[in-house]
Amino acid sequence: MPISEATIRAVKYPPEKIPDSWFGNVPANSEVSPPVIDLKRFSPYLCTLSDIQLPANANVELRARYGKTRVNENTAAMLNALPGAWRLMAKDELYLNFFGLAPAANYTSHYGLWVVAPTVAHKLALGMPLTGAEMELAARLNIQDSVDKGVLPLAIRYQIEREYMVLEEETHARSVNIAAANVTYTIESLYPRPGEIVVLTRIAANPGAAANAIRFIVDRDQDIGYADVRTFPLSLMAGGEVECFIPAMKEIRLTCQAAVAPGAHLFRYTFRRIRLNNILRARFGLASKDELPGDVWEKCIAGVL
DSSP: OOOOHHHHHTOOSSSEEEEEEEEEEEOBTSBOSSOSEEEEOOTTOEEEEEEEEEOOOTTEEEEEEETTEEEEEESTTSOTTEEOOOEEEESSEEEEEEEESSOEEEEEEEEEEEEEOOOHHHHHHHTOOOOHHHHHHHHHTTHHHHHHHTOOSOOHHHHHHHHSOEEEEEEEEEEEEEOSTTOOEEEEEEOOOTTEEEEEEEEEEOOOOGGGOOEEEEEETTEEEEEEEESTTOOSSTTOOEEEEEEESSOEEEEEEOSSOOEEEEEEEEEEEEEOOHHHHHHTTSSOGGGSSTTHHHHHHHTOO
């Protein structure tokens, strides 16, 4: 299923990066219907579309809207079947679609959507309103000066490298016999150990045939079908792997399903074991201000950590 506002509401441990894919026929002289992505009313989160991968095709235009910005670009000269440099950040509207100058059959794309809970630093940088408590916190920690210097808000990748201590990282590969149509088959379940979280960071699979409609499904804790990625736009080669960042406190369950019975199918995925520190407890709402030492909770809300 495509990413929707309901998917964003299921975000529990931001920042999270949700993977997705799309394939279909791009019609001549019109856009794909329904759109690939059409998100509205996802406040209070910030959403950033990134790593858009697609085949270069002179007959296909990429069309996007994020906030008041519009993008309309022919894909002929874009990276062919490799993720491109995209960072489309939106506070209230995000749209992605394809327009055909001529018909394009079985066109494909995959991408990732970062979902961030805005801190005080984000709100100051983006001109978003602050609550009274946030205004007091901003003044006490001098957040506006740091925003004006350009050192806040923290970039997501820097934040992850700095605060998410990687204890272990593994890449697993599985061959799963999909022996019946519309039956769910388990790939693997990943469980954190005490004092840890597990984070799914990459998925890949053999594409299979378009008609097989093979799906790579990610359940996180109690969120069933949190990510549901069709494998036809994916591959096991460079460019076919989708980056993601899906933390879990209890379980990441990976399953697959197909519209037919294609038999043995290959899947690959990477995950990290992360130490559950006080910064993450504060960020994830697992501990209150009084349960954490010093000013950890306030600095997380402010965006200093």
